Amino acid sequence: xxxxxxxxxxxxxxxxxxxxxxxxxxxxxxxxMANALVANTGIIIAANEEDLIRGREQxxxxxxxxxxxxxxxxxxxxxxxxxxxxxxxxxxxxxxxEFHRPNGLRIEKLRVPLGVIGIIYEAxxxxxxxxxxxxxxxxxxxxxxxxxxxxxxxRSIVRVLxxxxxxxxxxxxxxxxxxxxxxxxxxxxxxxxxxxDVIIPRGGASLxxxxxxxxxxxxxxxxxxxxxxxxxxxxxxxxAEAIALNAKVQRPSVCNSMETLLVQEAFAGRHLSSIASAFxxxxxxxxxxxxxxxLADGVIPATEQDYATEYNDYILNIKVVDGLDEALSHIRRFxxxxxxCIVTETQSSADRFLREVDAAAVxxxxxxxxxxxxxxxxxxxxGISTQKLHARGPMGLPALTSTKYRIVGxxxxxx
Amino acid sequence: xxxxxxxxxxxxxxxxxxxxxxxxxxxxxxxxMANALVANTGIIIAANEEDLIRGREQxxxxxxxxxxxxxxxxxxxxxxxxxxxxxxxxxxxxxxxEFHRPNGLRIEKLRVPLGVIGIIYEAxxxxxxxxxxxxxxxxxxxxxxxxxxxxxxxRSIVRVLxxxxxxxxxxxxxxxxxxxxxxxxxxxxxxxxxxxDVIIPRGGASLxxxxxxxxxxxxxxxxxxxxxxxxxxxxxxxxAEAIALNAKVQRPSVCNSMETLLVQEAFAGRHLSSIASAFxxxxxxxxxxxxxxxLADGVIPATEQDYATEYNDYILNIKVVDGLDEALSHIRRFxxxxxxCIVTETQSSADRFLREVDAAAVxxxxxxxxxxxxxxxxxxxxGISTQKLHARGPMGLPALTSTKYRIVGxxxxxx
Numbered sequence: 124x125x126x127x128x129x130x131x132x133x134x135x136x137x138x139x140x141x142x143x144x145x146x147x148x149x150x151x152x153x154x155x156m157a158n159a160l161v162a163n164t165g166i167i168i169a170a171n172e173e174d175l176i177r178g179r180e181q182x183x184x185x186x187x188x189x190x191x192x193x194x195x196x197x198x199x200x201x202x203x204x205x206x207x208x209x210x211x212x213x214x215x216x217x218x219x220x221e222f223h224r225p226n227g228l229r230i231e232k233l234r235v236p237l238g239v240i241g242i243i244y245e246a247x248x249x250x251x252x253x254x255x256x257x258x259x260x261x262x263x264x265x266x267x268x269x270x271x272x273x274x275x276x277x278r279s280i281v282r283v284l285x286x287x288x289x290x291x292x293x294x295x296x297x298x299x300x301x302x303x304x305x306x307x308x309x310x311x312x313x314x315x316x317x318x319x320d321v322i323i324p325r326g327g328a329s330l331x332x333x334x335x336x337x338x339x340x341x342x343x344x345x346x347x348x349x350x351x352x353x354x355x356x357x358x359x360x361x362x363a364e365a366i367a368l369n370a371k372v373q374r375p376s377v378c379n380s381m382e383t384l385l386v387q388e389a390f391a392g393r394h395l396s397s398i399a400s401a402f403x404x405x406x407x408x409x410x411x412x413x414x415x416x417x418l419a420d421g422v423i424p425a426t427e428q429d430y431a432t433e434y435n436d437y438i439l440n441i442k443v444v445d446g447l448d449e450a451l452s453h454i455r456r457f458x459x460x461x462x463x464c465i466v467t468e469t470q471s472s473a474d475r476f477l478r479e480v481d482a483a484a485v486x487x488x489x490x491x492x493x494x495x496x497x498x499x500x501x502x503x504x505x506g507i508s509t510q511k512l513h514a515r516g517p518m519g520l521p522a523l524t525s526t527k528y529r530i531v532g533x534x535x536x537x538x
Numbered sequence: 539x540x541x542x543x544x545x546x547x548x549x550x551x552x553x554x555x556x557x558x559x560x561x562x563x564x565x566x567x568x569x570x571m572a573n574a575l576v577a578n579t580g581i582i583i584a585a586n587e588e589d590l591i592r593g594r595e596q597x598x599x600x601x602x603x604x605x606x607x608x609x610x611x612x613x614x615x616x617x618x619x620x621x622x623x624x625x626x627x628x629x630x631x632x633x634x635x636e637f638h639r640p641n642g643l644r645i646e647k648l649r650v651p652l653g654v655i656g657i658i659y660e661a662x663x664x665x666x667x668x669x670x671x672x673x674x675x676x677x678x679x680x681x682x683x684x685x686x687x688x689x690x691x692x693r694s695i696v697r698v699l700x701x702x703x704x705x706x707x708x709x710x711x712x713x714x715x716x717x718x719x720x721x722x723x724x725x726x727x728x729x730x731x732x733x734x735d736v737i738i739p740r741g742g743a744s745l746x747x748x749x750x751x752x753x754x755x756x757x758x759x760x761x762x763x764x765x766x767x768x769x770x771x772x773x774x775x776x777x778a779e780a781i782a783l784n785a786k787v788q789r790p791s792v793c794n795s796m797e798t799l800l801v802q803e804a805f806a807g808r809h810l811s812s813i814a815s816a817f818x819x820x821x822x823x824x825x826x827x828x829x830x831x832x833l834a835d836g837v838i839p840a841t842e843q844d845y846a847t848e849y850n851d852y853i854l855n856i857k858v859v860d861g862l863d864e865a866l867s868h869i870r871r872f873x874x875x876x877x878x879c880i881v882t883e884t885q886s887s888a889d890r891f892l893r894e895v896d897a898a899a900v901x902x903x904x905x906x907x908x909x910x911x912x913x914x915x916x917x918x919x920x921g922i923s924t925q926k927l928h929a930r931g932p933m934g935l936p937a938l939t940s941t942k943y944r945i946v947g948x949x950x951x952x953x
Contacts, residue, residue, distance in 0.1 A: 139870065143893060224915060228904055237926050238896065316750065320926050335731065336754050341927045344756075362949040369951035455554065477944050478558060481653065489643055489947025498952065499943075500639055511652050511735050511940035512756045513928040525926035528914075529892050532904025534777040536784035537913065 127311040130299040131318040134239045134264035137297035142236045142262045144292055146213040152291035153256055157205040159287035160252065160280070164198045170279030171248065178272060190247050191273055201249050205256045211502045214521045215262045228532050235527045236262035238320040241312050243268045243334060245326035248276040254325070255284060255298050257505050261523040264297040266319060268312055270326075271304035278302060313338040320525075325506055328433065343513060343522075345506035348378035348461035349433050350491045353385040353450040353476070355467040360394050362488065363466040364401060369490040370464065372405045376435045378507060379462045379484075379494040383430055383440040385450045388414070391443045395419050399441070407437045414443035430457045447472055451479055458482060461509050462491035483509060483516035542726040545714040546733040549654045549679035552712035557651045557677045559707055561628040567706035568671055572620040574702035575667065575695070579613045585694030586663065593687055605662050606688055616664050620671045626917045629936045630677045646944045651677035653735040655938065656727050658683045658749060660741035663691040669740070670699060670713050672920050676938040679712040681734060683727055685741075686719035693717060728753040735940075740921055743848065758928060758937075760921035763793035763876035764848050765906045768800040768865040768891065773881040775809050777903060779816060781881055784905040787820045791850045793922060794877045794899075794909040798845055798855040800865045803829070806858045810834050814856065822852045829858035845872045862887055866894055873897060876924050877906035898924060898931035 124132070141149070160167070171193040178188050220232040240263045242254045251269055258265035269277040277300055285295040301308045313322060316339050323343045324334040331346050352370050354363040370381035386395055391414065399409055399419035409415075410425035425440045430453070444450050454463055464486035465476040473487040484494040494517060496504025501519030508514045514522035539547070556564070575582070586608040593603050635647040655678045657669045666684055673680035684692040692715055700710040716723045728737060731754050738758045739749040746761050767785050769778040785796035801810055806829065814824055814834035824830075825840035840855045845868070859865050869878055879901035880891040888902040899909040909932060911919025916934030923929045929937035 139894070139896070142896070222915065224913070228908065230914060235896075339751050341756070341759075341925055343927070359949070365949060365951050373952050473946075477946075479554070481554070481557070481650075482942070484943040484945060486945045487947065489945055489950040490952050492952040493643065493945060493950070494943075498639070499645060500637060510756060512758070515941050516943045526930050527897065528899040528909075528931045530899060530901045530904055530908060531888075531892075532902065534774070534780060535904040535908070536780050537788050537905050537907040 125311060126303065127301055127308050128315065128318070130301060131239065131266055131312070131315050133296040134266050134299045135318050137294040138236065138238050138264040141259065141264060141293050141297045142238070144262065146215070148292040149213065149260055149262065150209045152288055152293040153205055153209045153260060155287040155291050156252075156256065156284050157202040159283050160198055160202040160205070163283045164195050167198060167276065167279050167283065168193055168195070171276040173275040174273055183272065187246060187272075191276070193248060193276060197249070201252045204249075204253060208256045208260050208503055211260065211520055213260065214524050219526060226535050228530055228535055231529045233527050233529055234521070234524045237523060237525050239264045239266060239318060240523065241266045241268070241315075241319045241322040241340065243309060243312065243322060243324045243326070243330065245270040245330060246272045248273045248280060250325060251277045251280050251300075252284070254505065257503055257520065258523060259293060259297060261520050263523060264299070266299045266301065266312065268301040268309060274302065274304055309333070310337060313340060316340050323506055343506070343508050343518070344510040345508055346378055347433055347459045347509060348380070349382045349431070349457055349459045350379060350462045350464075351383050351385055351450075351454050351458060352381050352464045352466065352491065353387075353444075353447075353454075354390055355387045355447065355465065355469065355472055356389040357468040357472075358390060358466040359468060363390070364394070364398050366464065366466055366488070366490050367398060368401055368405065370492055371402065371407060371439050372437070373490070373492055375437055377492075378433075378435075379491050380435065381439070381491055382432065382434055383442060383453075383457065385442050385444050385453060387446055387450075388443055391415070391418055395441070395443070402439060405437075407439050409439055409441060411441040412443055415441045418443070433459070447475060451476070454480055459509060461507070462486065462494040464489065464491050483507070540726060541718065542716055542723050543730065543733070545716060546654065546681055546727070546730050548711040549681050549714050550733050552709040553651065553653050553679040556674065556679060556708050556712045557653070559677065561630070563707040564628065564675055564677065565624045567703055567708040568620055568624045568675060570702040570706050571667075571671065571699050572617040574698050575613055575617040575620070578698045579610055582613060582691065582694050582698065583608055583610070586691040588690040589688050598687065602661060602687075606691070608663060608691060612664070616667045619664075619668060623671045623675050623918055626675065626935055628675065629939050634941060641950050642948060643950055644946045648942050648944055649936070649939045650942045652938060652940050654679045654681060654733060656681045656683070656730075656734045656737040656755065658724060658727065658737060658739045658741070658745065660685040660745060661687045663688045663695060665740060666692045666695050666715075667699070669920065672918055672935065673938060674708055674712060676935050678938060679714070681714045681716065681727065683716040683724060689717065689719055724748070725752060728755060731755055738921055758921070758923050758933070759925040760923055761793055762848055762874045762924060763795070764797045764846070764872055764874045765794060765877045765879075766798050766800055766865075766869050766873060767796050767879045767881065767906065768802075768859075768862075768869070769805055770802045770862065770880065770882040770884065770887055771804040772883040772887070773805060774883060778805070778881040779809070779813050781879065781903070781905050782813060783816055783820060785879065785907055786817065786822060786854050787852070788905070788907055790852055792907075793848075793850075794906050795850065796854070796906055797847065797849055798857060798868075798872065800857050800859050800868060802861055802865075803858055806830070806833055810856070810858070817854060820852075822854050824854055824856060826856040827858055830856045833858070848874070862890060866891070869895055874924060876922070877901065877909040879904065879906050898922070
């Protein structure tokens with residue numbers, strides 16, 4: 124048995140225990156985890172330093188090194204995040220439905236843990252703690268496979284967390300870290316049907332595609348967002364500019380930021396020049412259609428490929444459209460069913476946009492940047508699902524659960 | 539573009555239309571479908587005759603030929619099934635959640651269609667109509683890929699149904715039949731990410747495994763059931779025998795029938811002999827553990843492989859166990875997380891069994907044969923999910939939907 128299989132089997136065995144624990148036992152274990160992180164800050168920072176040295180030697184970019192770096196403050200914040208998860212409502216055991224059949228059977232539908240959750244992610248070591256806490260809180264075992272760039276940090280963090288679990292009701296085996304940095308360990312995880320119940324990839328498009336293309340275990344696809352904002356002729360100009368700017372520049376690197384601005388013709392004629400100026404002042408490179416380039420300065424031509432690109436950067440496509448039909452058609456063609464927005468004062472246009480756009484989150488007069496578990500008030504987020512099965516949009520704790528039917532009879536048989 | 543891709547693309551285009559139709563428009567189309575089936579009974583029976591002739595030539599078994607055969611009565615019953623789906627509540631548009639954020643955003647979670655559903659199934663042509671009606675009722679397009687043994691029947695049925703849709707608000711392209719009988723068309727379907735939103739296999743274990751192992755499109759796994767009934771020492775003997783017999787012999791060929799009977803030692807000493815007689819009289823071949831063979835006549839030894847086999851036949855494993863722990867451990871090892879039952883008069887044992895057994899449906903004092911959409915009162919069933927994502931257990935109409943967040947603001951931006 125390979126190490127990966129042995130770890131997944133250990134996680135599965137532990138899942139039978141953690142799945143039955145009361146909320147308070149899980150919370151107590153999470154508190155111990157948070158305390159242990161703070162108490163072992165020095166050890167974790169030393170391990171993190173190994174990753175940083177290796178990263179610098181390998182020429183890792185300063186921005187990536189910064190994402191990788193752990194400090195006393197950052198570890199304290201990560202531990203605080205665990206305590207926030209303690210405060211969240213545990214969905215396990217919730218009675219979702221209850222019905223009685225004419226033959227006297229009582230049927231209940233209950234929330235139960237998923238079992239064993241595999242998380243495959245990239246460099247940021249805070250995900251290690253965050254994903255572990257969310258999965259354990261919901262009574263699941265978790266098998267983590269982080270990026271090799273953070274291996275020393277992750278190994279140190281998981282050792283600290285497993286030691287903390289050893290003093291709790293949660294078996295330490297409920298938390299597994301796959302340490303093999305090769306692709307082979309990922310490939311193995313993706314095919315462990317019967318041991319791993321679901322895989323959630325967290326990272327860039329190429330990681331997610333690798334998982335989707337190769338997994339036989341069910342996957343919750345997260346991530347890619349080519350999000351649009353459509354401003355129609357009746358939009359409030361100040362509101363439209365504020366929403367569009369916010370959707371692009373408040374944090375361009377994330378999946379719910381805007382990649383293409385669609386502007387209806389008459390509004391464009393009146394306001395596109397000044398909106399384009401605002402974007403340029405914010406440091407955004409603009410690419411646009413012919414009509415955009417006639418109306419605004421400093422816009423280079425946008426290609427079909429541009430419309431199909433998730434920049435996650437200070438680059439924006441602008442396209443002038445005749446109206447709602449063209450906007451809907453563009454979004455249908457280039458959107459990734461993540462987050463889409465209309466800015467308008469015309470209710471019927473808003474209604475049609477909200478109804479016809481097929482996306483996890485559709486907005487009227489608000490920035491797409493709100494597609495986020497914390498902004499939705501879930502208190503946590505394991506990711507944003509861009510698929511339609513199981514969970515769609517920001518995933519809070521209930522997305523980490525399944526259901527079970529419990530049927531109580533008095534000897535009923537089927538005739 | 540291959541024919542399969544072209545059909546899936548046409549289905550996707552049609553999904554944008556059918557997804558927005560009101561319930562009554564969809565119901566009216568379903569009524570037309572039902573009428574057309576009855577009106578074209580002669581044509582369909584003639585096409586079915588081609589399949590039957592080919593089947594006889596190829597030496598197909600009489601029982602399979604019977605499943606394949608369509609008669610006037612059977613077509614009338616299939617049409618009646620469509621009308622029953624008309625009467626079911628349409629889940630699309632249901633408001634599942636609504637909440638207001640401190641910043642004034644109103645967030646609603648709505649049920650929406652999945653989009654394009656692929657169904658891969660085996661010989662029975664009634665599935666063609668049933669799956670089409672369920673998918674269209676829930677606002678989805680459907681791409682059907684039936685078995686080659688029923689190709690003439692399916693082609694005739696789908697032609698009739700599409701003609702009926704041509705006179706309705708549902709675009710005929712919302713219903714597609716892949717006619718290529720080779721494996722290649724299945725392989726293509728399984729990888730149409732972006733065109734097909736979910737694949738649901740309906741059929742035997744090998745079909746389901748082919749789909750699970752090869753699909754990159756999300757799959758809802760259905761089917762395999764190695765179900766157990768555990769009788770403890772405090773069980774009512776008459777109830778226990780009735781439930782066990784029902785779970786095995788009422789319809790052995792289906793996934794919710796029992797494959798292994800677990801009996802606690804003292805109960806076995808008192809009653810196993812007579813229960814075994816009842817099974818033998820019902821024509822069931824018995825395979826058992828050592829203790830079973832000491833207590834009952836005509837029992838051949840059961841192997842590990844037997845415990846791991848879904849017979850779907852008049853064969854039963856019997857194992858005597860010391861108690862609940864051993865029963866739970868056996869089920870954990872050999873069960874397929876489908877349906878599991880305890881017969882007991884001891885509430886604490888029932889509670890523990892219902893809590894600890896990890897399965898789609900767990901029963902106390904009732905036959906596992908009730909795991910069924912109709913028996914649960916859903917009025918329909920697209921299959922029984924044996925996985926934990928999206929839907930678990932019998933799947934009614936809501937299992938054919940996804941959700942969408944609708945967010946209404948007044949200019950909110952993220953800070």
